[in-house]
Amino acid sequence: MSAAITLLRRDLGLLLPGGSGGGGVLPLLFFLAVAMLYPFAVGPDAQLLARTGGGVIWVAALLAAILPLEKLVASDLEAGVFDQLHLRGISEELAMMVRLAAHWLAFAPLLLLATLPAAALLGLTGETTRTVLLGLMAGTPGLAAVGLAVAALTAAMRGGAALAGLMVIPLAVPILIFGAGALGRPDPSALLLTASISLGLVALAPFAAAAAIRAARET
Amino acid sequence: MQAQLTAKDIACRRGERLLFKGLSLACEAGDALHVAGANGVGKSSLIRILAGLLRPFTGEISTTGDIGLIDERLALDANQPLGRALAFWERLDGCSDSGRAFDLLQLDELLDIPVRYLSTGQKKRAALARLLNRNCPIWLLDEPLNGLDAQAQASVEALVAQHCAGGGIAVVASHQAIALPGGRTLAIEDFAA
Numbered sequence: 001m002s003a004a005i006t007l008l009r010r011d012l013g014l015l016l017p018g019g020s021g022g023g024g025v026l027p028l029l030f031f032l033a034v035a036m037l038y039p040f041a042v043g044p045d046a047q048l049l050a051r052t053g054g055g056v057i058w059v060a061a062l063l064a065a066i067l068p069l070e071k072l073v074a075s076d077l078e079a080g081v082f083d084q085l086h087l088r089g090i091s092e093e094l095a096m097m098v099r100l101a102a103h104w105l106a107f108a109p110l111l112l113l114a115t116l117p118a119a120a121l122l123g124l125t126g127e128t129t130r131t132v133l134l135g136l137m138a139g140t141p142g143l144a145a146v147g148l149a150v151a152a153l154t155a156a157m158r159g160g161a162a163l164a165g166l167m168v169i170p171l172a173v174p175i176l177i178f179g180a181g182a183l184g185r186p187d188p189s190a191l192l193l194t195a196s197i198s199l200g201l202v203a204l205a206p207f208a209a210a211a212a213i214r215a216a217r218e219t
Numbered sequence: 220m221q222a223q224l225t226a227k228d229i230a231c232r233r234g235e236r237l238l239f240k241g242l243s244l245a246c247e248a249g250d251a252l253h254v255a256g257a258n259g260v261g262k263s264s265l266i267r268i269l270a271g272l273l274r275p276f277t278g279e280i281s282t283t284g285d286i287g288l289i290d291e292r293l294a295l296d297a298n299q300p301l302g303r304a305l306a307f308w309e310r311l312d313g314c315s316d317s318g319r320a321f322d323l324l325q326l327d328e329l330l331d332i333p334v335r336y337l338s339t340g341q342k343k344r345a346a347l348a349r350l351l352n353r354n355c356p357i358w359l360l361d362e363p364l365n366g367l368d369a370q371a372q373a374s375v376e377a378l379v380a381q382h383c384a385g386g387g388i389a390v391v392a393s394h395q396a397i398a399l400p401g402g403r404t405l406a407i408e409d410f411a412a
Contacts, residue, residue, distance in 0.1 A: 006310045014296065080292030083272050087286050088311060217272055 003090055004098055011102030015068070017110070027064040027107060028114050034060035035118035046123050053122030054132050058180040060118070061111055061136055065143040066168050068107055070161035072099070072151040073209070082213050092210035100148050100206055108140040131182050131191075138191055139179040142198030145205035146171045152209035156216035175201075221248045222284035222356035222388050224269065229278035230412070231264045237276070237412035238264060244405060246388045248356070251379060251399040254392040256407035262392035263290065265407065266361045269390060284388070285355035289346045289363055295334045301345055302330030305352075312353045320351035324374070339366030347375065358382060358389040364397060372397075 017025045038056050039049055076082060085095055112133060119129040150167045154160030174197050182190035223246070230240035238261035246252055254262050267273040269280060270288050295304040309317050321327050324344040329337065337345065343366055350358065358379070364372050379389045380400045391397055 003311060006307065010296075010307050078292070079297075080290065080294040083270075083288065083290075083292070084294040084308070085311075086272060087270060087288055090311075217267075218274070 003088075004094060007085075007090070007095060007098040008102055011099055012105060015072075015102050015106035017106070019106075025110075027067040028110055030067060031060045031064040031111060031114055032118055032121075034063070035121045038122065049123050050125060050128065053119070053124045054128050054183040055180050056122065057115060057118055057124075057132050058135070058139075058176055061115075061140070062143065062169070062172050062176055064111065065107065065140070065147055065172075066165045068103070069147050069151040069164045069168070072103060072148060073213070074151070074155040074160060077152075077155045077213060077216060083217075092213045093206050096148065096152065096206040096209040096213070099209075100145060100202065103148055104141055104144040108136075108144065111140065112136055128183060134191055135179040135182045135194055138195035138198055139175045140198075142175045142194070142201040143168075143172055145198070145201035146175075149205040149208040149212070152212040155212070156219055220283055222386065223247060224282050224284075224357055224388050224390070225280070226269060226275075227279050227281075229265070229268060229280070230276040231261050231268060231273075232276040233261075233264060239407055239410040240277070240412045242278075242405075242407070242410040244390075246390065248386040248388065249383050249400075251383045251389040251391065251401050251403065253397055253399050253402075253404045254390060254407060255394070255404050257394065260407045260411065262394070262407060263361050266290065266359050266390065266392050270359050282357060284357050285353075286357045286359060287350045287353050287355040288359045288361070289343075289350055290361040291365070293334070293342050293346055295342075295345060297335040298333055300331050301326070301334055301337065304334050305330075305345065305349060308349050309352055312349075314352040314354070317348070317352050320348040323351070323378070324348050324371075340368060340371060343367055344371060347378065351378070356387050358387060358391075360389065360391045360393075362393055363391060364393055364395050 013019050035057065042048060082092060082095060086092065115133055115136060119132065146168055150164045150171065154164040157163065175194060178190045178194040178197065182194065225245045227243050229242045231238045244252065254265060256262050264273060268275045270286055271280065305317065324347055326344055326348055329341055343363065363375050367375065376398045379391065383389055383400045389399065391399060
């Protein structure tokens with residue numbers, strides 16, 4: 001248990017904005033930039049913006065979640081950190097569970113915060129903003145999980161980062177469909193489905209990522 | 220419990236190539252073994268197989284005691300000061316007295332310098348400090364002398380001798396000559412497939 005806490009402290013130190021390993025605040029700026037550019041592109045029709053803005057925020061959030069993937073696993077794999085952890089009896093699964101938690105903590109809370117100015121830029125109603133926030137809260141763990149698994153799978157490849165981005169998109173489609181789908185429904189069923197997909201992905205991702213790290217040793 | 224490391228009838232395949240086969244070794248507490256051979260014969264692969272990081276193509280490994288590994292990969296965060304990067308491993312290893320290892324390896328003055336600015340030899344010494352602080356009985360060292368000056372090479376040899384005298388095991392893969400207690404050498408070329 002104490003090993004997990006030590007690992008989490010290191011991972012957070014690397015991944016939080018200001019740390020040396022993550023994307024820092026770039027994903028957030030990217031996210032806000034999309035919300036800022038969209039009204040320029042479709043024109044200042046307030047009704048249209050309010051109707052489509054929630055979906056735009058979802059797409060922006062999905063793409064922003066791809067940005068921090070490049071260094072999420074690859075740099076530690078290259079540096080042999082997972083080998084040294086393995087020798088200390090710390091399984092790749094535990095290391096990946098901790099990394100998933102740190103990755104989510106490093107990007108999701110700030111993304112939720114940035115959703116407020118983004119919603120204001122797009123003129124979303126309070127009701128829609130609430131649904132977007134709840135949806136992102138339910139969906140971002142799943143996005144983080146898909147990101148981690150794909151980052152681990154592509155970590156040992158040359159040019160893996162670009163491939164990781166492409167691979168995340170189809171895997172994240174279910175989260176997007178239900179998460180953004182909640183915007184058009186008065187009942188919480190779509191939010192619950194988003195949360196359940198997230199839960200499943202969070203449960204599976206550490207094992208997939210750990211298997212990928214072990215497989216990378218054989219190459 | 221006495222430290223022990225045995226490998227029985229190991230073969231190693233990398234890609235389509237069989238590097239070596241029929242390799243057996245046994246180390247008891249206090250033994251040191253120099254794994255010798257030219258580049259590419261499988262020294263590093265053997266070390267990684269002994270560490271349990273690579274599956275042997277055939278054969279079995281059995282070990283008693285914790286394993287410490289030094290290879291060409293540092294596992295220290297390049298952007299952090301050396302002291303902080305090492306502190307993470309000290310916390311994991313439950314090490315409370317890191318000062319002695321820093322003294323022995325003359326690292327005190329380097330602790331504030333980011334890891335990426337360290338020279339090859341300085342990085343090697345940092346990895347040795349982590350190994351010492353871990354206090355484990357089985358040492359697997361892959362090319363520990365690379366990048367070290369004559370004085371540091373001598374201190375590595377002294378550290379290994381001290382470790383073995385204290386009941387530890389050391390398996391050292393090196394293409395250079397290295398003075399180890401007992402002077403046992405295993406030439407991988409003898410087992411080339």
